[in-house]
Amino acid sequence: xxxxxxxxxxxxxxxxxxxxxxxxxxxxxxxxxxxxxxxxxxxxxxxxxxxxxxxxxxxxxxxxxxxxxxxxxxxxxxxxxxxxxxxxxxxxxxxxxxxxxxxxxxxxxxxxxxxxxxxxxxxxxxxxxxxxxxxxxxxxxxxxxxxxxxxxxxxxxxxxxxxxxxxxxxxxxxxxxxxxxxxxxxxxxxxxxxxxxxxxxxxxxxxxxxxxxxxxxxxxxxxxxxxxxxxxxxxxxxxxxxxxxxxxxxxxxxxxxxxxxxxxxxxxxxxxxxxxxxxxxxxxxxxxxxxxxxxxxxxxxxxxxxxxxxxxxxxxxxxxxxxx
Amino acid sequence: xxxxxxxxxxxxxxxxxxxxxxxxxxxxxxxxxxxxxxxxxxxxxxxxxxxxxxxxxxxxxxxxxxxxxxxxxxxxxxxxxxxxxxxxxxxxxxxxxxxxxxxxxxxxxxxxxxxxxxxxxxxxxxxxxxxxxxxxxxxxxxxxxxxxxxxxxxxxxxxxxxxxxxxxxxxxxxxxxxxxxxxxxxxxxxxxxxxxxxxxxxxxxxxxxxxxxxxxxxxxxxxxxxxxxxxxxxxxxxxxxxxxxxxxxxxxxxxxxxxxxxxxxxxxxxxxxxxxxxxxxxxxxxxxxxxxxxxxxxxxxxxxxxxxxxxxxxxxxxxxxxxxxxxxxxxxxxxxxxxxxxxxxxxxxxxxxxxxxxxxxx
Numbered sequence: 001x002x003x004x005x006x007x008x009x010x011x012x013x014x015x016x017x018x019x020x021x022x023x024x025x026x027x028x029x030x031x032x033x034x035x036x037x038x039x040x041x042x043x044x045x046x047x048x049x050x051x052x053x054x055x056x057x058x059x060x061x062x063x064x065x066x067x068x069x070x071x072x073x074x075x076x077x078x079x080x081x082x083x084x085x086x087x088x089x090x091x092x093x094x095x096x097x098x099x100x101x102x103x104x105x106x107x108x109x110x111x112x113x114x115x116x117x118x119x120x121x122x123x124x125x126x127x128x129x130x131x132x133x134x135x136x137x138x139x140x141x142x143x144x145x146x147x148x149x150x151x152x153x154x155x156x157x158x159x160x161x162x163x164x165x166x167x168x169x170x171x172x173x174x175x176x177x178x179x180x181x182x183x184x185x186x187x188x189x190x191x192x193x194x195x196x197x198x199x200x201x202x203x204x205x206x207x208x209x210x211x212x213x214x215x216x217x218x219x220x221x222x223x224x225x226x227x228x229x230x231x232x233x234x235x236x237x238x239x240x241x242x243x244x245x246x247x248x249x250x251x252x253x254x255x256x257x258x259x260x261x262x263x264x265x266x267x268x269x270x271x272x273x274x275x276x277x278x279x280x281x282x283x284x285x286x287x288x289x290x291x292x293x294x295x296x297x298x299x300x301x302x303x304x305x306x307x308x309x310x311x312x313x314x315x316x317x318x319x320x321x322x323x324x
Numbered sequence: 325x326x327x328x329x330x331x332x333x334x335x336x337x338x339x340x341x342x343x344x345x346x347x348x349x350x351x352x353x354x355x356x357x358x359x360x361x362x363x364x365x366x367x368x369x370x371x372x373x374x375x376x377x378x379x380x381x382x383x384x385x386x387x388x389x390x391x392x393x394x395x396x397x398x399x400x401x402x403x404x405x406x407x408x409x410x411x412x413x414x415x416x417x418x419x420x421x422x423x424x425x426x427x428x429x430x431x432x433x434x435x436x437x438x439x440x441x442x443x444x445x446x447x448x449x450x451x452x453x454x455x456x457x458x459x460x461x462x463x464x465x466x467x468x469x470x471x472x473x474x475x476x477x478x479x480x481x482x483x484x485x486x487x488x489x490x491x492x493x494x495x496x497x498x499x500x501x502x503x504x505x506x507x508x509x510x511x512x513x514x515x516x517x518x519x520x521x522x523x524x525x526x527x528x529x530x531x532x533x534x535x536x537x538x539x540x541x542x543x544x545x546x547x548x549x550x551x552x553x554x555x556x557x558x559x560x561x562x563x564x565x566x567x568x569x570x571x572x573x574x575x576x577x578x579x580x581x582x583x584x585x586x587x588x589x590x591x592x593x594x595x596x597x598x599x600x601x602x603x604x605x606x607x608x609x610x611x612x613x614x615x616x617x618x619x620x621x622x623x624x625x626x627x628x629x630x631x632x633x634x635x636x637x638x639x640x641x642x643x644x645x646x647x648x649x650x651x652x653x654x655x656x657x658x659x660x661x662x663x664x665x666x667x668x669x670x671x672x673x674x675x676x677x678x679x680x681x682x683x684x685x686x
Contacts, residue, residue, distance in 0.1 A: 022578045023576050023577050025578070026577075027577075027578070030485065031498070032484075033480065033481045033485045033488070034484070034488040034489070034498060034499070036485075037502060037506065037548060038501060040548070041508060044516070044520045047520055048519060048520060050527065051523040051526065051527070099418070100418045100422055101418075102418075103418025106415050107415045107419045108419075111412060123423070125670075126426065126667075129670050131606025131608070131659075131663070132607075132609075133637045133638050133659070133662070134429070134663060135429070136641070137637060137641055137655060137656070138429045138432060138433070140641065141641075142428065142432050143425075184426075187422055191422075215408035216411075217408040217412070218407075238511075241511050245511075245516070246513075247513070247515045247608070248608045252638065274515045274609065278612055278613075281612070285531075289531070292519070296515065296516050297516075299516060307508070307510075308508075
């Protein structure tokens with residue numbers, strides 16, 4: 001900026017660095033692979049769109065999947081209950097997972113002894129490493145039978161609440177069971193992100209709060225949580241994004257019929273987009289495939305919106321947080 | 325009684341006066357559990373075959389404990405400390421709640437998986453097997469082949485992209501785009517990746533195409549963003565002094581990257597790649613869509629359906645044939661194998677990260 005004010009200083013001669021062929025090849029390669037990623041993502045959108053489009057344009061009467069769904073066959077009538085189920089299951093999962101995950105993150109960052117805190121973090125990461133199909137197997141054969149008596153007693157005592165209207169499922173494979181399995185699966189994501197944000201709280205603030213006589217909980221409530229608010233919200237939304245796309249746990253646990261209901265414990269449950277694709281795709285052919293691909297595109301769009309909002313919140317809260 | 329004793333003994337120290345010793349809460353916990361037991365016993369239904377549900381007793385006992393310790397602490401120590409103690413109890417129990425499914429899952433997988441975790445399971449395929457017997461060798465093989473092919477596709481692309489982001493693209497428009505879209509890619513639901521690979525090969529090769537390569541392509545979509553993210557992080561950790569020292573000696577940039585930057589970061593990059601492989605090896609949904617399933621060995625990635633271990637577990641569970649126990653036993657053995665593979669990869673990755681990490685701190 002100031003150099004233009006000083007004409008007496010001789011101009012610095014910028015010698016152009018000689019480009020060696022190796023340099024050119026290497027930088028070209030790395031730029032190419034970066035662009036390839038953009039092309040790949042465009043391809044994901046493009047191919048899904050190309051393959052999904054026939055489901056919207058073709059005559060719905062020709063598509064057997066749509067015919068089954070309602071008396072007025074139509075792609076949107078088919079996909080709407082699935083969207084509802086996806087949102088509903090993910091919302092329930094988040095409802096269970098969020099408080100527990102925040103508790104774990106606080107436990108690891110502020111309560112556990114320093115020496116074992118790192119190990120406890122590994123244990124929670126272990127939850128994330130377990131493949132989803134194993135969760136599905138566990139949910140379907142262990143959790144569902146174990147939790148079924150609870151549904152019976154919930155129905156007996158609380159059936160005036162629409163959620164527990166029943167009749168209770170005989171197998172325990174309800175949307176509530178699926179949501180619990182989903183909750184276990186999104187738990188590590190929410191924990192990992194919020195733990196990181198909690199650890200970024202400026203230590204000086206924490207010490208200041210303690211020095212003013214705050215108890216540990218008061219310190220957390222007045223310092224840690226406000227500083228981490230953005231991170232907490234975005235961790236919840238990223239967990240939500242994961243729950244939307246989770247396929248196997250729902251497909252293996254839920255006995256779905258594709259209805260819209262808030263009943264948590266009956267054997268008639270809404271299905272989710274991802275589980276519906278997994279269950280219907282292997283037998284699908286012709287235009288049915290296009291219908292499923294189009295529903296996948298809708299799932300992609302939903303997760304994209306939720307994830308983008310989450311990232312946006314993270315980026316915004318980074319600017320304002322006291323951490324920097 | 326114990327409260328009086330406690331106050332009397334410590335009355336001389338003004339900092340610890342009116343604070344409860346930790347043994348008080350131990351006694352309270354035992355008392356709460358006994359109380360819960362008593363409540364369950366007194367309220368039992370008048371049935372012959374009534375059994376005590378220990379889990380329910382424990383849950384109710386902890387709820388009693390939360391109320392009890394709040395009341396006692398509030399009475400002796402005041403409201404603020406009581407809230408503090410309650411928060412601590414709730415936060416600690418959140419951790420225990422999360423451990424319950426993990427422990428239950430690991431115990432079930434190990435106990436139920438052990439029955440078929442034998443030599444047959446790792447040497448035989450499911451060809452012509454209707455009831456008992458058979459194995460998952462074809463599935464293990466398919467998983468390994470597809471995961472390797474996916475790594476062959478994603479590691480070069482991911483690594484080169486991260487090199488571009490760190491070494492070449494700083495501040496450029498393209499690198500901002502890439503960073504943003506890699507974020508987007510990490511959020512792609514795995515089943516959508518499967519649909520993409522299916523749609524891609526359907527357009528190229530005609531409808532109904534399912535093969536190993538298609539599965540690998542789906543896995544690559546999931547793997548590339550993970551590799552980019554972790555390698556980018558590792559490359560950024562390489563101190564700039566090393567690069568400057570190499571430049572000062574007249575080493576061209578590409579050689580600096582190859583001979584200085586990459587070797588410094590290689591441990592971290594390997595860790596990231598191994599974690600990414602572990603992640604995609606457990607994926608079921610994309611392979612269900614793109615690679616299909618089969619009962620037989622398939623070494624050819626370019627033709628025919630290819631079985632994978634997660635799909636083996638899935639199909640054994642979903643379509644339990646004439647002998648459901650045999651199918652379920654195979655499913656659990658497959659789950660055990662899968663967990664073991666993933667755990668070994670995870671532990672190996674962490675071990676590499678710890679052993680070969682460069683000593684950056686002076």
